[in-house]
Amino acid sequence: MTEAIFPFRLTALSSWAWHGLAVPSGTATLNDVVTDTAVAFAAAAALGMTPRSPCLPPAPDYRGHLAALPFKSTLFLGRENRLNRPLARRLNLDAECGMPASIHTARSSGNVKDYFHVQEVAAGAVFHGCFLHTDPVGIAREAYGETTDSLVVRLGLGRNGVGLLERCAAPSDICLNLHTARLFDPHVALAAGPYRLHNIQPSQPLKPEDALRITAGWS
Numbered sequence: 572m573t574e575a576i577f578p579f580r581l582t583a584l585s586s587w588a589w590h591g592l593a594v595p596s597g598t599a600t601l602n603d604v605v606t607d608t609a610v611a612f613a614a615a616a617a618l619g620m621t622p623r624s625p626c627l628p629p630a631p632d633y634r635g636h637l638a639a640l641p642f643k644s645t646l647f648l649g650r651e652n653r654l655n656r657p658l659a660r661r662l663n664l665d666a667e668c669g670m671p672a673s674i675h676t677a678r679s680s681g682n683v684k685d686y687f688h689v690q691e692v693a694a695g696a697v698f699h700g701c702f703l704h705t706d707p708v709g710i711a712r713e714a715y716g717e718t719t720d721s722l723v724v725r726l727g728l729g730r731n732g733v734g735l736l737e738r739c740a741a742p743s744d745i746c747l748n749l750h751t752a753r754l755f756d757p758h759v760a761l762a763a764g765p766y767r768l769h770n771i772q773p774s775q776p777l778k779p780e781d782a783l784r785i786t787a788g789w790s
Contacts, residue, residue, distance in 0.1 A: 576779045577706040580739040581605060581647050581698040584723070586655055586691035587732020591768060594657070597688030602654050605647040605698050605726070606771055607748045608633060613724035614707045614736065615640055618714070634754040642707055643786040646746045646773055647700030657688040689728075699742035701779075703786050708738060744776040747785065755789045 589609075590598040615621055620640070637643070711719050726732040749772040752759045764773040777785075 575704050575783055576741070576745075577642075577702040577708075578739050578741040579647075579700060579702060580737050581610065581700070582735045582737070583692055583694050583696040584733040584735055585731075586694050587727025587734070588689040588691040589727060590689075594688065594690065596686075597657060597660075597690075599654060599657075599690035600692050600727075601767060601771070602652040602692055602696065603649050604767060604771060604773070605649075605700075607644040607646050607700075607751055608637065609726060610647055610700065610724075610736075611637060611640055611642065611644040613726050613730075613734070614642070614644075614702070614722060616730075617722045617724045618707060618710055633751070637751070637754075638790050641710070642705040643703040643789050645700045645703070645782065646748050646771075647698035648742070648744060648746065648773075649696055649698040652696035652698075653693040654690045655693050657690050659686055660689055661686050691727075691732075699739065701742065701745055701782070703783055707736070741779075745779060745782050746773040746776055747782060748772060749774055752785060756785075759785065761785070 588598075588600045591601045592599045612621070707722060708719060711717075711722060721735055721737040724734050724736055726734050746764060747761065748770075749759075749761055749763055750770045752761055752774070761777075762775040764775050766772060
């Protein structure tokens, strides 16, 4: 079964940020994990599998959209990756939201800030994980008829970051995201690893055949 596991290394070619850990006046990106959903959708976009419209669906459907992809993904885990210094960002609420009553109330209560800080993962950060069942690089080879061993993908808030996905040796830990697994099977039997965020809950490291068995029904 392990022939359907495709180990990859994700290298940050530019810095990127996600809203993650709360820090004074803003948020810091988790430097040790990239979610399975982020990697899967980034690879799908690079392969031309997503709609050309820049607009997101009005309501997220992670279960349906992940099920439509030919590949599934583990979490991509990193070690000792550095965060950049906090950067100030401005949210132009008047221009971007039109200031409806709900936004005005949130702004007045202090829950929405005009200025906030983010901490990005530094360029050069490295994460390791696996694609399961289908190799996205193999799809690129078939589609374009060219030899390639990597994909350049967009990641982070506003897809402003750039990463390089390359085939590599198998990582030491193969961890699924329990949040994703429970979208497909609320009663899935997986031991939980260290908690990260409400939508990032790594499993304990799995054997390749177990990861393939659990994700086989995610279609």
